[in-house]
Amino acid sequence: MTGSATELERVATATGDEVLDEALHALDAAERRRRRLDVTLAVATPAALLVMWQAAADTHWIDPKIFTPPTTIARSAGHLIAAGTLQSDLAITLARLVVGFAVGAAAGIVVGILLGLSRPLRSAFSPLFTGLYAVPQIALLPLLLVIFGVGETAKVLTVVAVTFFVLEINVVRAVRGFDPRLVEAGHAYGARRLRLFRHVLLPGIMPAIFTGLRVSIALALVVITATEFVASTNGLGYLVWNSWQLFEPDYMYVGLITIALVGVVLTGIIVAAERLALPWLRRSRP
Amino acid sequence: MIVAHGISKAFVGRKAASVVALRNVDLCVDRGTFVSLIGPSGCGKSTLLRILGGLERPSSGTIDMAPGRGADATETVKTAFVFQDHSLFPWLTVLDNVAFGLRMAGVPKAVRRERARMWLARVGLAGFERHYPEELSGGMRQRLSLARAFVTDPDILLMDEPMGSLDAQTRLLVQEDLIRLWEETRKTVLLVTHSIDEALLLGDRVVVMTARPGQVKLDLRIELGRPRTMAITGERAFGELKAKIWEALRDEVERSLELT
Structure with a gap:
């Protein structure tokens, strides 16, 4: 009886550790995703503005003589x-x-x-x-x-x-x-x-x-x-x-x-x- | 050995009213003795230490660190300070902080590095040579301060509330380190502290100072055995000494509160 109780405890602890590991992994992954997004936004925003500038000037929506494309x-x-x-x-x-x-x-x-x-x-x-x-x-x-x-x-x-x-x-x-x-x-x-x-x-x-x-x-x-x-x-x-x-x-x-x-x-x-x-x-x- | 006689020190206050920090202090410390100096805040105990270490001049009185060896001999006696941990140089690595005093003394690089490494190992900081002080914990920084002083192989060690910024548990550990280092080296040490426990645990003598102007109120020989460990703080003799010191200190602390 006592033997199986100890066994049960060990299983419970092991499961506890696994749950904790999983939670930590999820947190790490979320942080990595956020960092990737930071870099993407920092590069993509100026690039998008340049493209918009070019398009707006090409279509004469803004004056290309002043806002040179x-x-x-x-x-x-x-x-x-x-x-x-x-x-x-x-x-x-x-x-x-x-x-x-x-x-x-x-x-x-x-x-x-x-x-x-x-x-x-x-x-x-x-x-x-x-x-x-x-x-x-x-x-x-x-x-x-x-x-x-x-x-x-x-x-x-x-x-x-x-x-x-x-x-x-x-x-x-x-x-x-x-x-x-x-x-x-x-x-x-x-x-x-x-x-x-x-x-x-x-x-x-x-x-x-x-x-x-x-x-x-x-x-x-x-x-x-x-x-x-x-x-x-x-x-x-x-x-x-x-x-x-x-x-x-x-x-x-x-x-x-x-x-x-x-x-x-x-x-x-x-x-x-x-x-x-x-x-x-x-x-x-x- | 230190023979200080009739030391007084007055400071000119901000509003021209001068303050007498020390009045007529006599203190004699035998070679190889550990003396704890305890007193209320502002009683001039740090000033006394700084005068003995040559960082300040007394207004009156004489200091002889080499009795019987002539007036100039005092100049040749080497002292080293241990301050609170924020006096480490943040721009130097742990190794260079320890070697600083040797560098100023003109010791060649290879020699001073080797000696610094040896002392870092003795205070348990081996492997941290290339770190900077900011990267260490408070207790490690204080051990570094101890190594920086011991490495210069001084005749006299002057410690100004070295554990003042440590938390209570870290303090116990560093105190044990200090006991061990002292029992291995048997330097002449003068330790300024606020803690009666610390004064008793470390000292061969405990000198209690009065409130400002500081004078020696009680000079107690501590007959506790060595080597010492934290265990003696539970002994009956320790408790009795502690009560005796507190009795002498209590009035002075109250008086110092009235002064400020």
């Missing part, structure tokens, strides 16, 4: 590439952007650290910088043109300015808000002065630096595009602006799409560099 844009892009102008505009905008961004970021990081560490320097410059940051950097362009003339310097400096302020503000905040317990731990384990800076403060503010880089690259692209609208005879901004003036919307679309791609690629590079440089940030708790 995708196939025509692609053809125009082909013309610009064959003529070599798209490449040279892209190269010139990238050069301005990268030089201005590198100079502005380096200066912003150095000044941010100095202001973060030194109270007198902070008292002297922080209110000034905060006030200057409130002025849209593009509004400085006419002044820069007066000072430096219409050469490259003025154009690059608008990018330098916007990048500098974003980095400076981010770094000052990170240095001032730095966890004093980490400084103390560094101190207790023999890191003084320069080594405290190199091994504790600098790695600790890297996340803030990368946040600043990510924010400022987007702003820098806005600023260089606007600068090229009004003060340039080359570059992607000029391509867009000139296409408007000549009423060639197909070239305008090519310029806009290229600018968007530049933004996506540069942001992607910064995000990838952040992942590589700060592996400890993306690891989550087990």
